[in-house]
Amino acid sequence: MKTVTVIVELQGQPLEFTLDCDTRKWLPVEAATRGLLHEGEFPLIASEGGKRYELYSDGTFNDVEL
Numbered sequence: 216m217k218t219v220t221v222i223v224e225l226q227g228q229p230l231e232f233t234l235d236c237d238t239r240k241w242l243p244v245e246a247a248t249r250g251l252l253h254e255g256e257f258p259l260i261a262s263e264g265g266k267r268y269e270l271y272s273d274g275t276f277n278d279v280e281l
Contacts, residue, residue, distance in 0.1 A: 219259035221223070221268055225251065232261070234268060234276055241276045 220272045222229050230251070231244040237263040244250055252259075252272075259270040 219263060219268075221263045223259045223261045223270065225256060225259065230259075230269060232259075234270075239275050239277075240273060241270050 218236045219236060220231060221234060222231050224230070227247055228251075230248050232241050232248075234241045243252075254272050257270065257272040261268045261270070262281065265281050267281055268276050268278045270276045
């Protein structure tokens with residue numbers, strides 16, 4: 216299982232997410248983060264390792280090469 220950890224800044228606060236590259240699902244590193252996320256804030260955007268990640272409200276993500 217390959218995972219990537221990314222940080223998204225939301226309302227001036229850094230939030231950390233783990234991305235499972237096999238299932239294409241994301242999870243917040245801290246469970247309390249889920250309560251901070253609202254439908255209108257998606258997609259969340261992060262860049263890591265030469266890729267741009269878009270995290271969607273349904274718990275999935277997509278990536279593209281930069």
